[in-house]
Amino acid sequence: MRITGLFALALASSTAIISTPVLAQADAMTKDNALTYPETKTVDVVDEQFGEKIADPYRWLENDVREDADVAAWVAAQNAVTDGYLKTVEGREALAASMTNLFNYDQLEVPVEAGGKFFYERKSGGQNQAILYVRDGEDDEERVLIDPAEWSEDGATALAEWKPSEDGSLLVYAIQDGGSDWRTLKVMDVATGEIKPDSVEWVKFSNLAWMPGNSGFLYSRFPEPQEGEAFQSLNKNHTVYMHMLGKKQSSDIKVYATPEKPELSHTAEVTSDQQWVVITSSSGTDDRYEITLVKVDAKEIEPRKLVEGFDNSWSLIDGIGDTLYFATNNDAKRLRIMKTDLSKPEDRDVMCDGPDAETTTCSKMEYVWTEVVPEHVATIDNAAIVGDLLVVDYIDDAKSRLETFALDGTPKGLVDLPGLGTVAGLNGSAKSDKGYFAFGSFNQPNTIYSFSDAGSAEIWSKPELPFDPDTVQVTQRFYESKDGTKIPMFLVHKKDLDLSEGAPTLLYGYGGFNISVLPGYSAPKMAWIQAGGVYASANLRGGGEYGKEWHDAGRLQNKQNVFDDFIAAGEYLIAEGITPKDGLAIEGRSNGGLLVGAVMNQRPDLFTTGHAAVGVMDMLRFDRFTAGRYWVDDYGYPSKEADFRKLLSYSPYHNIQDGTNYPALMVSTADTDDRVVPGHSFKYTARLQALNTGDKPHLIRIETRAGHGSGKPTDKLIEEYSDIYGFMADAVGLEVGE
Incomplete structure (x- = not known):
């Protein structure tokens, strides 16, 4: 269980600033030359919504770069300009060397035990993708089970989700190619390494769950898209299937679907004792679910509702x-743990429609819920049953706390953690008295721990690091946002750094979708720190750090709070002397890319440079592509007037201020991003370059054979972040040594 000013209302195509192509000039460009951006054609597209005429002169850049030659040419021209500019930036090679060194350790994942075997991923320095290993016993020698390096020459094909069968003899695993969200499933014999003939395609946003006796497995997928639409068309009609081993995909059994509600998504889990299939249905990104059950040993598939109505979060812990045990925000905004006995439903009176459309009283069997662990001041992030213990991972002021309880809720004590950081990958089962988790922080990559009681945890595997974590200081501060709300923020820098005159600072934020931004190691960010910079991570509203209220305070009509929180973080860093006024760089990814675009429009005077990665930049059309329709829970519906007006007020693409000097900005995206389609970044960059936004560089870096972020090989990460951090270091005066 794991618990997102003034508007530029019109930009007529006739007034767009057109520049000349620079493909031949790119290599000769220097920072002393005025940047000449590629020519970007405009089209006469104007939409009218709620009495507002909205010009969209770069609509054509929404087209798929694989299918549209004009878009492909524009991408090539933009990359040529960006590459030419980056050649003039000193320090990129030094950053690349530093990142290469800082990636040179064993990146460890928590082991999964099945049938006495232990499965885990590890990526060592120099490897592009993690390798899946197995031990036939906990103390046995490891052996390679899957090495994705054999799958492609460029390292861009990755191992994604995987799940061993209950006895550990078989493994179902997902292949991710070029960073896409689409998956292909394969099956392996663990003992021999033989790949079975089974193949399942068009899997997306799916759990994997084995059925008893290794007869088959459950997965979720969408219908096969029309040719040429795989990376842009809306995802609808998510369905849970059961694949029987040895059969073709065409004979897979439909387990659960809602064709009458094609917008719903469904994922399936099986309790660790393999008695119940638990299907979680959602209508968007909000933690509001319906829960449907199927008895594993039933002769027919007969779904029954456990939770009806999309009112609350219900996350299965285990059965x-x-x-069954669930974590829920039902009457508990920071979550509590409840259980229900499926063998003891109660007959209750409910209101129903009688004859002649009159309301009357009916009898209905309902399951009875019992509270096990009550709501706490900290927020439940994860939980697992380990033997006879219920282990709960809390977020306590944006850092982890691990507590154990008896299965009846009696407190049993804390699990000792080695400092300020984050628990990840907590797992175990009622069949074993040993559980596992990872713990890391900004200055410490994950160490894997095992535990068997409510006492201290023991190190299961610890990486040797290419730097001394004790030389890096991690502190937490709280600052006030515009409305007086206290916002937590972590600061990370070298202990011997003299901050008396401030130091160039990289400020990161996200603020959305109930996602908590917790302490974690990043080799690129550590390279910034090792170069003498400060890294700051702000826990903005819209995230999940303080439960439902924190999330609600930063979404829909409250979205401006997120931008205010981030702006206040920048003001605090400058006011406290942590960074000089001309030394503040900002960064955000995905929803965080939207954040960077929005605050650049609202406070271009505050920031010196920024990186907007794979951002949602057109807030009036985000719901028309791939997974964008899910995001209405956080953003609202562009088709509803109140939401439309709020979205238009901060949409990065629509609010670029003509005649205002903007900070140096790097936009980044990828051609295979089928989560936030690259058209968002293309259109935003085109408008930023076309308007009069000052002499600072406003560039876009477009990766090929890459997606929204997952599965990206290490060499691409080093190349990408040495470019981007080199660009920002140059802007804020961070001297990157050789």
Whole structure:
């Protein structure tokens, strides 16, 4: 269980600033030359919504770069200009060397035990993708099970989700190519390494769950898209299937679907004792679910509702026989843990429609819920059953706390953690008295721990690091946002750094979708720190650090709070002397890319440079592509007037201020991003370059054979971040040594 000013209302195509192509000039460009951006054609497209005429002269850049030659040519021209400019930036090679060194350790994942075997991923320095290993016993020698390096020459094909069968003899695993969200499933014999003939395609946003006796597995997928639309068309009609081993995909059994509600998504889990299939249905990104059950040993697939109505979050922890444990925000905004006994439903009176459309009283069997662990001041992030313990991972002021309880909720004590950081990958089962988790922080990559009681945890595997974590200081501060709300922020820098005159600072934020931004190691960010910079991470509203109220305070009509929180973080860093006024760089990815675009429009005077990665930049059309329709829970519906007006007020693409000097900005995206389609970044960059936004560089870096972020090989990460951090270091005066 794991618990997102003034508007430029019109930009007529006739007034767009057109520049000349620079493909031949790119290599000769220097920072002393005025940047000449590629020519970007405009089209006469004007949409009218709620009495507002909205010009969209770069609509054509929404087309798929693989299918549209004009878009492909524009991408090539933009990359040529960006590459030419980056050749003039000193320090990129030094940053690349530093990142290469800082990636040179064993990146460890938490082991999964099945049938006495232990499965885990590890990526060592110099490897582009993690390798899946197995031990036939906990103390046995490891052996390679899957090495994705054999799958492609460029390292851009990755191992994604995987799941061993209950006895550990088989493994179902997902292949991710070029960073896409689409997956292909394969099956392996663990003992021999033989790849079975089974192949399942068009899998997306799916759990993997084995059925008893290794007869088959459950997965979720969308219908096969029309030719040429795989990376842009809306995803609808998500369906849970059961694939029977040895059969073709065409004979897979449909387990659960809602064709009458094609917007719903469904994922399936099986309790660790393999008695119940638990299907979680959602209508968007909000943690509001319906729960449907299927008895594993039933002769027919007969779904029954456990939770009806998309009112609350319900996340399965596990089941023991007919007793299921869930974490829920039902009457608990920071979550609590409840259980229900499926063998003991109660007959209750409910209101129903009688004859002649009159309301009357009916009898209905309902399951009874019992509270096990009550709501706490900290927020539940994860939980697992380990033997006879219920282990709960809390977020306590944006850092982890691990507590254990008896299965009846009796507190059993804390699990000792080695400092300020984050627990990840907590797992175990009622069949074993040993559990596992990872713990890391900004200055410490993940160490894997095992535990068997409510006492201290033991190191299961610890990486040797290419730097001394004790030389890096991690502190937490709280600052006030515009409305007086206290916002937590972590500061990370070398202990011997003299901050008396401030130091160039990289400020990161996200603020959305109930996602908590917790302490974690990043080799690129550590390279910034090792070069003498400060890294700051702000826990903005819209995230999940303080439960439902924190999330609600930063979404829909409250979205401006997120931007205010981030702006206040920048003001605090400058006011406290942590960074000089001309030394503040900002960064955000995805929803965080939207954040960077929005605050650049609202406070271009505050920031010196920024990186907007794979951002949602057109807030009036985000719901028309791939997974964008899910995001209405956080952003609202562009088709509803109140939401439309709020979205238009901060949409990065629509609010670029003509005649205002903008900070140096690097936009980044990828051609295979089918989560936030690259058209968002293309259109935003084209408008930023066309308007009069000052002499600072406003560039876009477009990666090929890459997606929204997952599965990206290490060499591409080093190349990408040495470019981007070199660009920002140059802007804020961070001297990157050789």
